[in-house]
Amino acid sequence: MDWVNELFSPEVKSAALGLFNVAVVAGIGYLSTQLRKKTGIELSAKVQNDMHKALTTGAEAILAGQDLKAITAEMREEFVQYVKDYAWRSSPDALGTIANGKPVPDDVLDTLARAKLNVVSMQMLKAGS
Numbered sequence: 001m002d003w004v005n006e007l008f009s010p011e012v013k014s015a016a017l018g019l020f021n022v023a024v025v026a027g028i029g030y031l032s033t034q035l036r037k038k039t040g041i042e043l044s045a046k047v048q049n050d051m052h053k054a055l056t057t058g059a060e061a062i063l064a065g066q067d068l069k070a071i072t073a074e075m076r077e078e079f080v081q082y083v084k085d086y087a088w089r090s091s092p093d094a095l096g097t098i099a100n101g102k103p104v105p106d107d108v109l110d111t112l113a114r115a116k117l118n119v120v121s122m123q124m125l126k127a128g129s
Helices: 002-007 010-039 045-061 072-092 092-098 106-128
Strands: none
Touching: 010 045, 010 106, 045 072, 045 092, 045 106, 072 092, 072 106
């Protein structure tokens, strides 16, 4: 990841981090809109916030103390699974509410977990610069 620090200024990295955060929040909002259209279920702001917090905390927990430059593709997959499991353990009501009491689709949660890991990684890189 040294090339990232060399290639991009702190301002560019900060702007990219902001865009990642917006993308994750937008993804949760999009999911909410699609579920409302298809099922009539309205996701409350509390449910969206609980899911966001669970994903963030899971990503922060698994990345804490990690050398981001040493993370392999295999480790990344394990981290994604950890974040998804953490979200379910810490906020089962929020995730269950999203899909009307049924598990949230794994591909959706997988995408959100990957995005949140990217956001947290960018924050850690920014903090280290």
